[in-house]
Amino acid sequence: MTGATNGRLREISRRTALGALGVGIVGATVASWPRLSGTDIPGRGDNSLSIAIMGTAADAAARQRAIDAFTRLHPEIRIKVQAIQAVDWKDFFTKILTMVAAGTPPDVVYVATEGAQLFADKLAHPLDEYLRRDAADMAEYFDDVHPSLVEAFMYKGSLYQLPMDWNAANMYYNTTAFRQAGLDRPADDWTHLDFRNSLVAMRKARPADFTPYYWTNRLFGGVVPWLYANETSFLKETRSTGGDWLWDGFYAKDPSRSLRSGGYQWLEPNADDPRVFESFDYLRGLVKDGLGVRPEEGGGNSLVGLFASNRIGTTPAGGYWVQGLHEAGMKENDFDVQFFPKWKSQRHQFGTAGYAIMKTAKDKDAAWEWIKFSASREAMELIFPNPVTTPARRSMVNEQLYTGKGPAHWKVFYDTLDKYPTTGPIPAPPQQAAVETALMKNVSLAVSGDERQLKEALGSMQRDLELALRRQS
Amino acid sequence: MTTTSERTQAPAHAVARRKTSWNTVLRVVLLLIAAALTLGPVLWTLSTSLRSPSESFKLPPSFFPWNPDFTSYAQVFQQLDMVILVLNSALVTGLIAVGQMVSAAMAGYAFANLKFRGRGALFSIVLATMMVPVQVTIVPVFMLIRGMGLSDTLLALILPAIPTAFGTFLMRQYFLGLPADLAEAAAIDGASPWRTFRSVYAPLAVPGMAIVGILAFNFHWNEFFRPLIMTISEKNFTLPLGLVSLQGNMGTGSISVVLAGVVLSMIPALVVFIFGQRALQAGLTAGTGK
């Protein structure tokens, strides 16, 4: 009897609860509709200028002061910055292409060297007409920016981006590890053999739990700096003609004027070059003798922590690393930076980034105004208050930026360009994604086996690169 | 296990007993090793997330956070808009779960209790969709979503995930497990088939639906691939995507911050684990009856 009543009661209360739950769910769905349909995202669907950058909300917020300053200057242009989170540039470009596919491309995209030619070839609008029009205003910018950076954004005689920030692959070293091994600061023109000797000394001083040379398998800072120093690369590097309008217009008096061209071109694979073999063989030797690690693909996520905990002697990195090391607790004298070691030459590898206007942009004039403003010293100071990257303007790579954070020899950063004007960009043809994969997937095998395995890996790299370069995109 | 009273049994028996108890010890030791291997990495993650970045690579590792340092957690909140990530994940997984519960219950009921032509064939087709990798259909789905004007919205994640083959399969099993005379009794009382479902079967199926809901929650809370493709704006990101981006470009991410993010993302799943474990285990084993 009571059981039955109980049962019915339970039945009723269960039904009431279910009903309430149902109403609650419908209510919650209705209330969150703007979130579900994305209509609560400000600026969506209106005609403001949408700018895509790689980063997080924090990075977008860091640009707010620059945006405010821009709005004071151009109250008629509304700016919307979209921070797009990505693991690496390849991932970021995938997202931008997805936006294009979704029919909602941004108007302006912050593109690094890795994607410069992909965008120039397919998606971006050249800046030439604007630069000619506003030449007088722009002279000051080009005076302050090294032409090597600008040339990286030349494609078939046209300029597609203005460099905003950049980084070269210099050599960071842990000063404590150097001292323990009885080493002084290396000379500016230390060679790859000197470098190897320092690694040996560090290995002797700390036999375990320590890596003299840590490196990662990436397009930037991986194997490429060793190829550049050896005056070669995994792709045949040629230049296109043209671009004299820019060089004569802005860099007529630059000592490296004669080196400049209409842009880099990477059309053929070059992994079968004997000097490529030589560089790889050198790295293979480091790995074999326990001086360097076998590089992880896409690795480097743990690099700051490892370096900050004094477990790494040297690693290639650029100015972007300073803030991270500072935040990980390294004092300004705990680490320092030196040029990449010399081999045949001391040509460095660098990567740079800047805004590109999309072909599909509704208001290209407004987009140009944003780019022009971003290139101004005022905007750059608002955007780069900390050494999370190296500003493209020479005058901003100064004492003030590195005080209290290190490294002591921060001058190395911009001197890399000024002292070695042949320093070149990350090799990245329009087929960047496929080329990068073709390189990276063969590096680990190449450096972690015997000579035969190295030859095989380079052979397969050559084949993979051929295939990659033949692709349409 | 062995009690004193058992020890006083006949000698032959005692030998057998001792043998089983040695077996038991070995068994428990093996199980403990397996449990340590299963939980160890998670404990390490937790304790490393509570250390300062410069200590994160100390060996021997610690598996217990003795002196917790919460700066990495503060960093996570600084770098990621955790509120919006959690809200998005909750909305997406919640609505998918509810949608799956309702649609799977209805479809499962039809497959179990209603007769119609082509039932077997249709059920096979539903099951067969489980075999198609999501990567195969993602491009057309993406274009479809674009056509519906839903690009880069949470709805783009929710709508395609509502029809569920596994949920339908589970609910069918569940309804098959309910006594058939319920329907007969209801029919004798003159209840329409719809009423029979609503008043008799649906309430009884709530535990089954809960299983479908929890499974959906667990799967979609952790889903990585579809959000990777379907969402672009950071405002529409779900937790796993936010986490991966914590790793930082060019190795500027810090291990303890990354792991702090991992730990934070575990919390909701952990809550579901604690409260829904029973039902979830039941759900996963439900299909094994036959």
Add this chain to the structure above:
Amino acid sequence: MSTTTRHRAEPAGKVAPPAAHAKAGRHSQPWLAWLFLAPTILGMGMFTLLPIVASVVLAFFRWDIISAPTFVGFDNFAEVVQDPTVRVSFVNTLVFVVVAVALQMGLALGLAIMVQEKLPAWLRTFFRSAFFFPLILSAASVSIFMRYLFNEQFGVVNWLLSLVGIPAVPWLTTSGGSAAVVILVYVWQNFGFSFLLFVGGLASIPVETYEAASLDGATGWRKHLHVTLPLLSPTTLLASVMAIISALQVFDQPYVLTRGGPGDSTRTAVMVIFESAFQRLEFGQASAIGVILTLIIMAITAAQFRLSKRFVFYQ
């Protein structure tokens, strides 16, 4: 309805044999059935079946999203079949499935038998929860922390091995090592699923069966070989079908752990689909690979069910 046999432990989910139910569905109102099915069938039609058809069609076109698609006939299939990376990725996927599923099933079955034998209730609950726990984590975050654990120089795994005198293993930087890591991480996270299926299956084996076997003199592993395994075969079929289907689609682990490298050693079929579609914008080729993969999955599943007719023992 529910069987009256004594169970060795309470089955986690009570599901009566469907046989008892055969006569239940006798309402012949097809429109009602279709009404009930509408949300699922329409949804699947739209978001699964239609896209499958579209995918097959797309496989005959060259399309990069930016420009208009062009019809290329069987070119995509021809190119894909000759592409060494695609071939390797399919071989990798098959090897991965065989090894990972075998490990997963073996581990799960062994642990399930050990847990279901006499054990204090709280300990049994603890073990069940522990083995189940990794399932609730996301594969992406698991891969993130496993990557640190397997680091050659600084990882905990190599440190543990060094305690017993094993030199540092280059886990993520050699072909064999990274394949092993992807498999271990995958199995670590997923064996709990098969484990629970087996626990459920074991719980539904009547105690009498074992008593009868004991009378016949069967003990220990012989008992399991001759009684448990045959009676568990329906569970084994279900568990292996599900394990194989999900292992064939593995993506998150290799994507985060190794990005498919070094070389192509951990590149799986779905990774190649992802890369050619979203990184190289070759949507036609991606679709062609997808179509081939789907056909393979279907063939494998069909083969399993065919085999099961011979080897699965129904009570």
